Amino acid sequence: MAASFIANARMYAVAPEAEAAWQALIAQVAAEAGVALDYLPHPAPRPLEELWRRPDLGCVQMCGYPIALGIADVVPIAAPIPALPWAGGRAAYRTDLIVRADSPFRRLEDSFGHRLGWTVAHSQSGFNALRHHLLPHWRARGGPLYAEVRGDLVTARKVLDSVLDGSIDIGPLDAYWHALIARHRPELTAGIRVLDSTALAPMPPFVAAPGLPAADLARLRAAFAAAASRPWFARHAGPLLIEGFAPVAPDAFAPTLAWHRDALAAGYPVPA
Known part of the structure; x- marks a missing residue:
């Protein structure tokens, strides 16, 4: 039986409407990638590090500083680009x-x-x-x-x-x-x-656990990269104030360290 992997957007689930938009966007990306993900809520005040250390992460938002500190073994997938002037079109x-x-x-x-x-x-x-x-x-x-x-x-x-x-x-x-x-x-x-x-x-990215198959990881990265060009993107991106996603290099969070x-x-x- 294939392993099951989870998705979560707790970091920026600022209100139920925002979490619903994240859940719908992740579902669209996962569907395009052909990767099965189960959305698992992890509400505050439950510690985020408990979530990040799970071995079944498939697409979960994580702060870059703890990635740099190595508090959990994760693989970055892609990071949102805020549709806000100070971000300058960057993640x-x-x-x-x-x-x-x-x-x-x-x-x-x-x-x-x-x-x-x-x-x-x-x-x-x-x-x-x-x-x-x-x-x-x-x-x-x-x-x-x-x-x-x-x-x-x-x-x-x-x-x-x-x-x-x-x-x-x-x-x-x-x-x-x-x-x-x-x-x-x-x-x-x-x-x-x-x-x-x-x-x-650097913007907090979506990450996966090392156990996510490499082919699934590659397809998720491609689906995130293409998301802004899809007809469904705008209705989710508006409530989330994002304009797309950027790839994340392994050393992206070195400045925080x-x-x-x-x-x-x-x-x-x-x-x-």
């Missing part, structure tokens, strides 16, 4: 540093001495990008930038909620996730604004 994303809309802060430096939050230590958008962005300021100051730091908030939604309820003053929000939640739940983002944004990093090493070499392991 790239960044982190928005958000504050309440009524915050007195006008520059990042205004937030120093207040309360910072971050998600989880293996997150690019919620930890590594934030730490990299703060590193020059930490070096200049020669010590902590914030009076209080609340880590392990785990999800982007928890960062958003924590800024809104005032339990933190500033926090990192995946800018693509931010755009999606603003589209599907605009009432949640009406009370925040972006104080600053980080440099771009370089950011990690720079911070550790400077003695700055955690945003503070």
